[in-house]
Structures are given as C-alpha cells and as structure tokens.
Amino acid sequence: MATRNRTLLFRKYRNSLRSVRAPMTDSKSGVGPVIEMASSSLLHPKRSYAPVSTEDPGSSSRGGAVTVGLPPDWVDVSEEISVNIQRARTKMAELGKAHAKALMPTFGDGKEDQHQIESLTQEITFLLRKSEKQLQKLSAAGPSEDSNVRKNVQRSLATDLQFLSMELRKKQSTYLKRLRLQKEDGGDLEMNLNGSSSRADDDDFDDILFSEHQMSKIKKSEAISVEREKEIQQVVESVNELAQIMKDLSALVIDQGTIVDRIDYNIQNVASTVEDGLKQLQKAERTQRNGGMVMCASVLVILCFIMIVLLILKEIFL
Amino acid sequence: MVLVTSVRDYINRMLHDISGMKVLILDSETVSNVSIVYSQSELLQKEVFLVEMIDSISVSKESMSHLKAVYFVRPTSDNIQKLRYQLANPRFGEHHLFFSNLLKDTQIHILADSDEHEAVQQVQEFYADFVAGDPYHFTLNMPSNHLYMLPAVVDPSGLQRYSDRVVDGIAALFLALKRRPVIRYQRTSDTAKRIAQETAKLMYQHESGLFDFRRTESSPLLLVIDRRDDPVTPLLNQWTYQAMVHELIGLQDNKVDLRAIASLPKDQQEVVLSSEQDAFFKSNMYENFGDIGMNIKRMVDDFQQVAKSNQNIQTVEDMARFVDNYPEYKKMQGNVSKHVTLVTEMSKLVEARKLMLVSQTEQDLACNGGQGAAYEAVTDLLNNESVSDIDRLRLVMLYALRYEKENPVQLMQLFNKLASRSPKYKPGLVQFLLKQAGVEKRTGDLFGNRDLMNIARNMARGLKGVENVYTQHQPLLFQTMESITRGRLRDVDYPFVGDHFQQGRPQEVVIFMVGGTTYEESRSVALQNATNSGIRFILGGTAVLNSKRFLLDLEEAQRIARSGSHMV
Numbered sequence: 001m002a003t004r005n006r007t008l009l010f011r012k013y014r015n016s017l018r019s020v021r022a023p024m025t026d027s028k029s030g031v032g033p034v035i036e037m038a039s040s041s042l043l044h045p046k047r048s049y050a051p052v053s054t055e056d057p058g059s060s061s062r063g064g065a066v067t068v069g070l071p072p073d074w075v076d077v078s079e080e081i082s083v084n085i086q087r088a089r090t091k092m093a094e095l096g097k098a099h100a101k102a103l104m105p106t107f108g109d110g111k112e113d114q115h116q117i118e119s120l121t122q123e124i125t126f127l128l129r130k131s132e133k134q135l136q137k138l139s140a141a142g143p144s145e146d147s148n149v150r151k152n153v154q155r156s157l158a159t160d161l162q163f164l165s166m167e168l169r170k171k172q173s174t175y176l177k178r179l180r181l182q183k184e185d186g187g188d189l190e191m192n193l194n195g196s197s198s199r200a201d202d203d204d205f206d207d208i209l210f211s212e213h214q215m216s217k218i219k220k221s222e223a224i225s226v227e228r229e230k231e232i233q234q235v236v237e238s239v240n241e242l243a244q245i246m247k248d249l250s251a252l253v254i255d256q257g258t259i260v261d262r263i264d265y266n267i268q269n270v271a272s273t274v275e276d277g278l279k280q281l282q283k284a285e286r287t288q289r290n291g292g293m294v295m296c297a298s299v300l301v302i303l304c305f306i307m308i309v310l311l312i313l314k315e316i317f318l
Numbered sequence: 319m320v321l322v323t324s325v326r327d328y329i330n331r332m333l334h335d336i337s338g339m340k341v342l343i344l345d346s347e348t349v350s351n352v353s354i355v356y357s358q359s360e361l362l363q364k365e366v367f368l369v370e371m372i373d374s375i376s377v378s379k380e381s382m383s384h385l386k387a388v389y390f391v392r393p394t395s396d397n398i399q400k401l402r403y404q405l406a407n408p409r410f411g412e413h414h415l416f417f418s419n420l421l422k423d424t425q426i427h428i429l430a431d432s433d434e435h436e437a438v439q440q441v442q443e444f445y446a447d448f449v450a451g452d453p454y455h456f457t458l459n460m461p462s463n464h465l466y467m468l469p470a471v472v473d474p475s476g477l478q479r480y481s482d483r484v485v486d487g488i489a490a491l492f493l494a495l496k497r498r499p500v501i502r503y504q505r506t507s508d509t510a511k512r513i514a515q516e517t518a519k520l521m522y523q524h525e526s527g528l529f530d531f532r533r534t535e536s537s538p539l540l541l542v543i544d545r546r547d548d549p550v551t552p553l554l555n556q557w558t559y560q561a562m563v564h565e566l567i568g569l570q571d572n573k574v575d576l577r578a579i580a581s582l583p584k585d586q587q588e589v590v591l592s593s594e595q596d597a598f599f600k601s602n603m604y605e606n607f608g609d610i611g612m613n614i615k616r617m618v619d620d621f622q623q624v625a626k627s628n629q630n631i632q633t634v635e636d637m638a639r640f641v642d643n644y645p646e647y648k649k650m651q652g653n654v655s656k657h658v659t660l661v662t663e664m665s666k667l668v669e670a671r672k673l674m675l676v677s678q679t680e681q682d683l684a685c686n687g688g689q690g691a692a693y694e695a696v697t698d699l700l701n702n703e704s705v706s707d708i709d710r711l712r713l714v715m716l717y718a719l720r721y722e723k724e725n726p727v728q729l730m731q732l733f734n735k736l737a738s739r740s741p742k743y744k745p746g747l748v749q750f751l752l753k754q755a756g757v758e759k760r761t762g763d764l765f766g767n768r769d770l771m772n773i774a775r776n777m778a779r780g781l782k783g784v785e786n787v788y789t790q791h792q793p794l795l796f797q798t799m800e801s802i803t804r805g806r807l808r809d810v811d812y813p814f815v816g817d818h819f820q821q822g823r824p825q826e827v828v829i830f831m832v833g834g835t836t837y838e839e840s841r842s843v844a845l846q847n848a849t850n851s852g853i854r855f856i857l858g859g860t861a862v863l864n865s866k867r868f869l870l871d872l873e874e875a876q877r878i879a880r881s882g883s884h885m886v
Binding site: 011 | 331341358362366370384385421430431438495496528592637642653
C-alpha cells in the first residue's frame with residue numbers, strides 16, 4: 001500500500017514561516033523554553049497540572065511550549081493495574097512449569113511441589129482480585145472526555161484480566177484432571193504392590209497379620225482420598241473465586257462482533273449522552289428556578305422587610 | 319480480502335509507531351471507513367482510548383496533554399480550517415496528521431502557518447479513502463448521488479465536486495493496491511467519460527510520479543460505467559440474505575437499524591452484519607431466503623443443545639466448564655438472536671407487502687418475454703389493494719423499461735392507473751426514468767433481446783426452466799464481466815481513454831459504477847471471483863442502492879431538472 005510522507009515539506013514551510021514571524025514576536029517571547037511555558041500557563045489557567053516535560057523519550061519538542069504533560073491521577077491506578085497484570089502473567093508461566101514438575105512421577109512425597117503450586121495459585125488469584133477491585137475505582141461519573149478515556153482504559157484492562165483468569169482456570173482444570181488420573185493409577189499401583197506382597201506373604205502369615213495388612217491398606221487409601229479431597233477443595237475454591245471475578249468483568253468487557261464494538265456507534269452514543277446530560281442539567285436548572293422553595297423564601301423575605309418597615313413607622317409615629 | 323485488508327493495514331501502520339495513550343480523531347466520512355474494518359476492542363488493544371470527531375473536538379476546552387492525537391481525516395478545506403483552529407490552541411501532547419487523500423501544497427502551507435506551537439510531529443497521506451464493506455466491494459457513500467443524472471449545465475460546480483470526489487476515491491483505491499490501470503469508460507455516459515478522463519489525467523500527468531508503480535505483466539483495467547445502463551437491478555426485490563436486508567430494512571456501513579421496524583430489546587435494536595466477524599453470515603450472505611431459513615433453524619437447534627447442557631450443571635467440573643465456555647456461549651446466543659430477529663422481521667415485511675406475488679411478476683418482467691401477459695399481470699397487481707405504492711411504482715417502471723416501444727396505448731393506460739392509485743406518486747417520474755435510461759440510452763443488452771446470441775440463450779433457459787423463480791435475474795454486470803473474461807468487451811461501446819491500450823486480458827479489473835451499485839451485483843462479483851477464472855474483479859460505486867434510494871435519486875434529479883427548465 002502506497003503512502004506519502006509530507007512531513008519534510010511541512011517542516012520546511014513551518015521553519016520558513018517561523019523565521020518570517022520570529023522578528024515580530026521576539027520582543028514578546030523572550031528567551032528560552034521556560035518563559036514560553038510560563039506565558040502559556042498564564043494563557044491557560046484552566047490547566048489542572050503544570051506543563052512539565054515527562055521522561056517520555058518519544059516527545060519531540062525542542063523548546064515547544066506544549067509538551068507531554070503530567071497525566072491525571074487515575075493514570076497511576078491504571079499503570080499499577082497493568083503492572084500487576086504483567087506480574088500475574090510471569091507467575092502463570094512459573095505455575096505452568098510447577099504443574100508440569102508436579103505431574104512428573106517422582107519417588108518423593110511431592111509435598112514441596114504441592115506447596116509451591118498452592119502458593120503460586122494463591123498469589124495469582126490475589127493479584128487478579130486486587131486488580132479487579134482497583135479496576136472498579138477507575139469508573140468515573142459525568143460525561144466528560146476524560147471519563148470516556150477512563151472507561152476505555154477500564155475496558156481494555158478488563159479484557160486482559162478476563163483473558164488471564166480464563167487461562168488460569170484452564171491450567172488448573174487440566175492439572176486437576178491429570179492429577180486425578182495419576183493418583184488413581186498410583187493408587188492402583190500401590191494397591192497392586194500391597195496385594196502382591198500380601199499374596200506372597202499369605203502362606204507364611206496368620207490371619208491376624210493378614211488383617212493388619214488389610215488395615216494398613218484401608219488406612220493408606222483413606223489418607224490418599226483425604227489428601228485428594230483437600231486438593232480438590234482448594235482448586236474448587238480458587239475456581240469459585242475466579243468465577244466471581246469473571247462475572248464482574250464480563251460486565252465491562254466488550255462483546256466482539258456486536259454493535260457495541262463499533263467505533264461509530266460509540267461516538268454516537270457519547271454525543272447523545274453528552275446531549276442528554278446537558279438536557280438534564282438544563283431541566284434541573286429550570287426546576288430549581290421555578291422551585292416552590294425559592295418562591296416561599298422570597299415571599300417570606302419580602303414579608304419580613306414589610307414588617308420591619310411597619311415597625312419602624314410605628315416607632316416613629318408613636 | 320483485498321479491500322478490507324488494505325484499509326486495516328493503513329490503520330495498523332498509523333497506530334503502530336506511536337506509543338502511549340492515543341486519541342483518534344476522525345471526520346464524518348473517515349469514521350465510516352474506519353468503523354467498518356476496525357473494531358473498538360482492537361483500537362483499545364492499540365492503546366487508543368478515545369475516539370472523537372473533528373467537529374466536536376473544536377468545541378471542548380479540556381486540555382489532555384497526556385494523550386497523543388492521531389488525526390485521520392479527508393483533506394477538505396473544511397477539515398483544514400478546523401485543524402488550523404486546533405493547532406493554534408493545541409490540546410494534546412503530540413499531533414500526528416494522516417490524510418486519506420492527496421494534499422495540495424497550499425493546504426500544507428496553511429497548516430504550517432498555523433502550527434505556531436510546533437505541535438505537529440508528522441504529516442502523511444494514507445490512502446484509505448473508501449468504505450470497504452466486503453472483500454471485493456467498496457462504496458464512497460456519497461450524499462448527493464443524483465447529480466450524475468443531470469447534464470453538466472444544470473449545476474456545473476456541483477457536478478465538478480461530484481466528479482472530484484469520485485476521482486479521489488478511485489485514485490485512493492489504486493494507490494492502496496499499488497497499481498496504475500488502463501482506463502475504459504462507457505461511451506454513452508457523459509459523466510462516466512468525464513470521470514474516466516480526469517482519473518487518467520491525475521494518474522498519468524499530474525501525479526504520475528506517485529502512481530509510477532512496478533509494472534506487472536498486464537495492466538489492470540478500470541472500467542467506469544453508468545448506473546443508467548442497468549436501471550432494472552436496483553428496482554428489483556431481492557431474495558438473497560445481504561441484498562434482501564438492504565432492500566427491505568437498509569444496511570448502512572454493515573449496520574442494520576431495526577428501531578423503525580419493530581420494538582425490540584435494547585441489544586437487538588442495531589446489529590452488525592459483517593462477513594469478516596460473523597461466520598454464519600459469511601456462509602449465508604449469498605444464499606436465498608429458503609436456504610437461510612433452514613440454516614438458521616439448524617443453528618438454533620445447535621444452540622438449544624448447548625443451552626440444555628448448560629442447564630444441567632451437576633458436578634464441579636460442569637460448573638468449571640460452564641464458566642470457561644461462558645463468553646463463547648454468550649457470543650453464540652447474541653448471534654443466534656440477531657439472525658432470528660432479522661429473518662423474522664423480513665418475513666413479516668414479505669407477508670405484509672405480498673412480496674412473493676409482486677416479485678414473481680417483477681422477475682418475469684425482467685427475464686421473460688410476453689408483452690400481453692405482462693400487461694395483464696401488472697394491471698392485476700395495480701388493482702390489488704394490498705400492494706404498496708412503492709411496489710406499484712416499481713412494477714410500472716419495470717414494465718415501461720421493457721416494453722417501452724411496444725403497445726404505447728397500454729403503456730399510457732398503466733401510467734394513468736398508477737397516477738390514480740398512488741396519491742403520492744410524482745407524475746412523470748416513469749417518463750423521466752425512460753428519458754434517462756430508456757432503450758436508446760442504454761449500451762448493453764439489458765433484456766437479452768438485441769443480440770441473437772442472447773435471444774438464443776434466453777430461449778434455451780426458458781425451455782430448461784429455472785431453479786428458483788425469484789432469483790432468475792442476472793444483473794447486466796454479469797454479462798459485462800463475462801465479456802471482459804473472454805476479452806470481448808467492444809471498443810465501440812467501451813472505448814479506451816486517450817491512447818491507452820491493453821494487450822490480452824487483464825488480471826485485475828476494477829469496475830466503478832457511477833450512480834451506485836447494488837448488493838445483487840456485489841454478489842455476482844463475489845461468485846465470479848470464486849470461479850477462479852484467472853481474473854479478479856473489484857466492484858465499487860458512489861453509493862449502495864436499494865430501490866428506495868434509487869427512486870429517491872430519480873425524484874431529486876427530476877425536481878432539479880424541472881426547476882432548471884423553469885428558470886431557463
């Protein structure tokens with residue numbers, strides 16, 4: 001696809017025009033960017049923050065009065081959330097590795113693996129929940145342009161969060177499934193070992209010892225099932241938490257392919273919301289002006305004045 | 319994919335190199351160009367957190383210098399003025415200006431003059447100046463479409479503006495495709511000739527450097543034709559999904575507004591029908607109404623299966639699976655209700671206006687012969703109370719176009735009957751249509767009764783019988799495409815501009831229809847491209863017509879022609 005860059009020509013014109021203009025405005029502007037900024041801030045008293053240039057390397061201006069200024073506070077919140085999301089992403093990668101390791105057949109107990117998985121899962125869930133709560137803070141009232149930006153930032157972060165939550169749940173469910181399969185196999189294996197050993201010792205031992213083996217078998221299978229239940233319980237808890245997060249987020253996330261995902265629909269909506277807001281304000285103003293309260297108050301004040309006047313007159317003439 | 323991909327690539331490039339939070343500023347035309355190919359969620363991924371119109375942004379006084387502004391507007395003098403004002407009081411940190419077409423040097427000068435604060439970082443031309451609705455179909459969405467019907471003397475400046483806009487749109491298309499075409503036009507149309515010549519001047523003289531692309535084996539072909547050569551297609555009622563939605567309800571920038579038709583729940587009042595985003599629509603957009611009904615029923619059954627299994631949540635795994643699949647489920651539900659709503663509403667309209675009956679006669683008028691029988695049928699329908707005014711008008715127009723010269727007495731009778739039956743009918747409209755697009759004005763063999771080959775083909779078809787009475791009609795465009803494919807497009811009817819010459823067959827053909835295209839024709843093009851004949855066709859027009867829009871253009875042109883003649 002062809003494009004044409006006109007920036008060079010534009011800059012050429014701009015510079016030549018600036019040199020034409022510069023002799024005239026020299027007396028006014030003084031020297032250096034500092035005073036330029038000062039004059040511009042005087043001209044724009046409504047600016048909510050000082051025009052300080054940020055550490056953004058992309059901003060061009062060499063002495064231009066308008067630089068990329070300090071953003072409003074909510075941007076800090078949104079940056080915090082995106083940092084948390086990034087942290088959650090790296091932890092998810094770690095969790096994937098830990099899952100894989102735990103599923104590998106080992107001779108040890110595998111308790112440290114379990115702990116690590118637990119702690120990682122909890123951390124991730126905590127991060128996601130915290131981000132989601134902070135996300136709610138981003139909502140703003142009022143149909144201003146800034147609130148639209150906030151709403152859109154919120155939406156984009158909500159989409160990322162939802163994606164992460166779904167990924168986490170998928171990882172957990174696959175892990176759980178494989179764990180169950182493994183445990184069953186492992187349990188059977190253990191059963192078989194015990195069974196074979198008990199068969200081998202059958203001829204040698206009495207019934208008492210036989211029942212002892214049975215008891216230990218039962219105890220072992222009980223322990224296994226208790227452990228398994230605990231694991232399942234934990235995973236279920238985190239599943240529930242995530243389900244809650246998902247539900248809250250789905251209110252914010254845009255459904256792709258619907259009318260809400262169309263740029264022109266959103267622009268129209270903004271325009272009509274702003275118009276509606278204006279109408280509401282006007283109506284409120286009118287009602288307030290016509291308000292009965294105002295009438296009563298003014299009537300009372302007038303009456304007070306009349307009474308005072310009458311009192312004074314009475315004093316004078318008596 | 320070609321058209322949609324080009325516009326998307328332009329937008330991607332615009333947003334890609336600029337980091338940080340951005341605001342995208344569009345004008346009333348580029349908002350259509352962008353919205354139809356790019357979704358809001360994709361913009362959010364590119365960190366564009368605000369989209370504004372260039373008109374409203376002049377009004378607001380909020381300063382947002384933590385945002386970088388990306389402007390994507392047409393280089394009109396109006397927009398340049400608005401930009402001047404905004405550059406004089408810059409509200410954003412950076413300003414990146416992208417124009418959808420060629421800038422004049424004077425315009426750059428004006429902008430440079432007003433950029434006292436040096437707020438502008440770059441000025442570029444990104445040629446996405448057309449609305450790419452479908453992979454091989456684009457439109458320019460022009461408001462005063464009727465101007466092409468009027469002779470130049472009536473409104474010379476208006477016609478000049480019209481022609482300029484068309485030339486700009488075509489130029490942008492070829493720049494996006496990186497091609498320079500050989501140009502042919504329809505001899506009988508002054509507007510087409512003018513547009514073809516001005517496009518040639520732009521591409522080969524004024525901006526020949528810009529258009530000097532790598533030569534391919536065979537140059538592509540640009541064919542500029544006039545709507546009036548085929549006035550039948552926009553008048554017919556349609557029965558394939560996309561065309562039918564546009565004909566009965568109205569499709570604007572791939573959006574359907576159902577608010578006027580029925581009272582529906584909020585999320586179904588406006589819906590999107592885009593072949594890129596909706597797989598069901600993509601596979602059904604060219605199918606006829608009967609098949610669509612069956613496919614929708616199948617889709618609903620599938621969905622009910624899924625819904626039932628979702629009701630059945632018993633174990634933890636089921637619950638987990640439900641929450642996992644919830645977004646998919648919600649999307650499917652939205653899609654199913656959208657299509658069901660559309661088909662229901664259209665069925666209601668078909669029933670109310672007795673369109674099955676009307677359309678049968680329309681198709682007979684368009685495709686089959688028999689003047690006497692046609693006269694009978696049209697008279698019957700004119701007498702039928704349930705047929706609406708617009709349908710009556712269409713029937714008479716179709717009859718007039720076909721049997722213009724046969725039996726003038728009966729034709730007159732039909733005119734009178736129409737005038738008496740339809741109170742809102744503007745008298746003389748049918749005659750105006752005949753003057754514009756009558757048998758003497760037309761080049762092509764619209765009814766297949768001029769050329770011996772065509773007559774023979776029609777007889778053969780009549781004997782064989784048709785698959786579906788309601789979709790027998792083939793637009794004239796189909797024949798044009800066939801002639802191009804066979805290399806038999808007659809020089810007499812479609813001459814080359816200047817000294818252009820084409821050797822052999824072109825491999826890419828862009829057909830531009832001055833006056834507007836229809837979805838029936840875009841379907842024809844899509845089906846032709848699917849046959850892999852070695853030639854890729856792209857279709858474009860000044861607007862996308864349905865019968866309502868075409869009649870509106872006719873009325874508007876007639877009104878102006880009348881007032882003009884009064885003045886003279």
